[in-house]
Amino acid sequence: MTVFEKTDDSVVVIIGSGAGGGTVANELAKKGIKSVVLEAGKRLDSSDMENDEWTMFQKISWLDKRYSAGGWHGSVNHPTLPAWIVKGYGGSTVHWAGVALRFKEFEFKTRSTYGAVEGANVEDWPVSLEEMTPWYEKAEMKMGVTGKTTGMPHLPWNNGFRVLAEGCRRTGRTDYNSGPMAINSVENDDRPACQQIGFCMQGCAIGAKWSTMVTELPRAEESGLCEIRTDAMALKIEHDASGKVTGVLYADAEGNQHLQKARVVCVAGNSIESPRLLLNSASEMFPDGLANSSGQVGKNYMCHTSTGIYAVMPEKVHMFRGTSVAGIVGDDVKHEPARGFNGGYYLEFLSLGLPFMGAFLEPGNTGWGRSFSRAMEQYDHMSGVWALGEDLAQEQNGVTLHGSEVDQHGLPVPIVAKTPHNNDHAMTAHMVESTSQIYESVGATDIYELPPYPASHNMGTNRMHADADKGVVNAYGQSHDIDNLFVSDGSQFTSSGACNPTLTIVALAIRQAEYIAQEMNAQNI
């Protein structure tokens, strides 16, 4: 395996190995550009993936100290686990369910579409759907997304989704299907077809689901142009007197610190760690943190307006059999102000195993007793959805650094603050009503409404904006302040859209790698 000298200042240093970082690494390698990936977690492969919810939670989750703050459920129910993401080789692509949806045009243009929204910080992206479409297609080809781009059929419908789909049909909905999913419905790209194992979010044990763990990272390493260092926690990005970034200080598994020199730095540590790193990299020249002349680093944290809704059906469903997210309902992804909220939402069939149903049916201290236990006895009759919709950016929602508490590396612990907007409450009520109508039409006897889970979709804390005063990065994820510093993950999202973020992260990463190569060749960076 290729090893680069720490003094080699010709490499691109990529912080994080998930959808953003892993994709940039492999795309750069294909263009002959060398990179070093610093991954905070350990090396993982498919053989690590077990069909057990808690075992995998313990094995792959990012469990370093963090706090939830603000007026959201997380402060009460998950005070030290605001986000449910992965620390390890492949990042959160190990955990993602495989839903590969594109943003809608209006979702890139939220300020133009919604106007100014009181209490929110809604802006337009500096890119449009038209500009992104070819990159979405490249991402879909890369990831093997079922649908027209690849010609791969959508997956077969499992029990849980068949119940939801029939409810959609009976209530006059038309946009429901078992894709697009980045899970192989047929053998593709040296990966097998899905065997309906379930446990997609515990990591696919056979590699049928796309993840950088099974595709981008090993391929980048095989190219000889990329070195991936695991157990390498980035601590600080360094810069020179001109303000250009020059390297990344990181800690290895033993806590020893190293400085890896760099020509370009790409930050892709997810929407909590990426702004945290920029803030922790404050210097005399950049007292508010790197790339933060706009003051927007760490702000506008979005995680999707969401809720879990489970219906008890008259007969057994066994929803856990088969892919975890087995179908998507898109009828409500539209901007229709008469509904009383901005933006739209998806309903995605999502199975939970018995352990996680027991943990999330009523999280916090109160989830016990007779009504809880009775609900659990209905487990095998349940079908349900995770409803997710546009979460409006608000400046006060964000990531800040703890004033006194530090982590195992001596860095201030991140505090993730979130308070819902009224838009969220109105949208959530609509989600519950729609889902209830759908399931009632198929004979649901009870409907359980779950509070949101710790967030796996984390976005917006280094937002893109055409105007350097209003955003951290430009349309290519390049910092407005520092030309050779890029943000490559979901933290660059200007708005959240309704859909799962991964496909957009990958599409942006492919586009960013092309731009980095062009700018390096032109000696601009």
Add this chain to the structure above:
Amino acid sequence: MNIRFHRQKKSKQDHIGVSRRMFLMTTAMAGVTTSAMLGSATRSLAAPLDAGQDATLLRMVQDIYPHPDLLEVSHYEGIAATVTTNTEADAATAKDLRDGLARIDAQADALFGMPYTEIEDPDAREGVLRKFQHDGFFQGVRWTAYFAIYNNVDVWPLFGYQGSSVEHGGYIDRGFSDITFVPQGPTLEERMAAVKG
């Protein structure tokens, strides 16, 4: 958890009847049995609880996750034994548990003039426990019970959960799409046709 009830439930008399009988029985048995359910859960002679508190703990575990139609008494005894065993390592935890159980009985006495275990109405017993649900000792018992029931492969079949499938080749040939009360999904040919052009 917000619950939307769509129709009036059938009378739960039978259910309650079973559970009452079970609770009376388990009280009598408390403290004299051990369970094989949790391998490490065996009582030591130097148990930190007296017999009365053993009974309180057992009923508390049953009231936290009551599944009288699914679980045997021995399941709950095993959980109570695990709770007790876990406290043996730490005097402060043991004291917390003893004090907590004493407060449950004090609350039962204040409200109903009798020990917690003698309250017949399960909702009334749950009401007594609710007062303590944010306390450390309560959550310690609750999470021990949670893992022993909902994260227990031996218990899963009772709830209709089958768990790990990769070793069986997934659910693709094991009923992933076998329900009959809603229509079938599209065939492979239909799914293929849908993504063409």
